[in-house]
Amino acid sequence: MEHVPVRCPVCRRDHAYVTPVYPCPCGAPTAPPLLRGAPAEPVTHRTWTDDWVSVRCHSCGRRDQWPHPELCCPCGAVLRIPVRPVATRGSSPASPARSHIPPPGTATHPRPPFRPLVIRTARDAVGAAALYLTWLGYRDVVQPEVRPPSRIDLRAAGLIAQVDSTTRPTALRDVECLWLNALNSSVTSVFFSLAGYADDARERGDGLAIPLFVMDLTGTPQPVNGPAEELVGTGP
Structure with a gap:
């Protein structure tokens, strides 16, 4: 997994952002190509189409649409992490995928990894x-x-x-x-x-x-x- 430094433009807090990894239908892990050095931008308005990014699998070459990487700062700002363009948008988003994401905190009783549901609607x-x-x-x-x-x-x-x-x-x-x-x-x-x-x-x-x-x-x-x-x- 790739780690990149991200600074919140609202509160100036620094974060170490971990690139999300998704499973390609071929089985290989894929990740959005982050644009290092580019500033993160606060999300002030959402549209369903702009919140997806094209990602190419390095194993099979397949291109799919995945959620645009974002980070939630403790100050309340939602930050969109810049990515390198891979392909022009135009195709429909990929089928919802489930990934193993560790719990964001330590519970009194250990929980299994949370399996999220990709949001399209x-x-x-x-x-x-x-x-x-x-x-x-x-x-x-x-x-x-x-x-x-x-x-x-x-x-x-x-x-x-x-x-x-x-x-x-x-x-x-x-x-x-x-x-x-x-x-x-x-x-x-x-x-x-x-x-x-x-x-x-x-x-x-x-x-x-x-x-x-x-x-x-x-x-x-x-x-x-x-x-x-x-x-x-x-x-x-």
């Missing part, structure tokens, strides 16, 4: 969050066929969760509404977002002790506040 985002909650240790995670007016996407024993798959940062009102729904049902709550959180939304999540996660298109949630890190570390 809003429904995939909810499915990826459900897989993650199950991996964390929640029981009986269910997803309603039709989204209810409360906008609750997932329910589990003692938990409700919301998944924001829009291309704008999650707003303060969304976080507060989830908290109120959890309060009325006497359960805890978790929030997942594809585009990150507005500053006031993240602050309120901290104040209300709501675990906030950001997901990239590989379907791997990353904790962005203390309650989320605690949940990953200790489980439900």
Whole structure:
């Protein structure tokens, strides 16, 4: 795996980014070719087409579309890592692939590696969050066929969760509404977002002790506040 230094342009924090590796249909590991020395850019707007990058397998020469490499900075910024162009976009993304990704924290009871679900649609985002909650240790995670007016996407024993798959940062009102729904049902709550959180939304999540996660298109949630890190570390 390739390691490259990445500096967050928002908070100036330095990171060591590990290139994600995906399995080619031929069986060989493939990775997006990172552009060393190029600055990372904050993701302020998402489109489904721009979030994919072409990757060529060095073993068989096959070209497939994989999620563009991203990094979630603890300051809340989602950073897109520059890659060297391999081929012009135009083909459809490859079939969703599952990779073995180590847990982002150390749980009280060791967990098997999390197997993410590549996100191509809003429904995939909810499915990826459900897989993650199950991996964390929640029981009986269910997803309603039709989204209810409360906008609750997932329910589990003692938990409700919301998944924001829009291309704008999650707003303060969304976080507060989830908290109120959890309060009325006497359960805890978790929030997942594809585009990150507005500053006031993240602050309120901290104040209300709501675990906030950001997901990239590989379907791997990353904790962005203390309650989320605690949940990953200790489980439900």
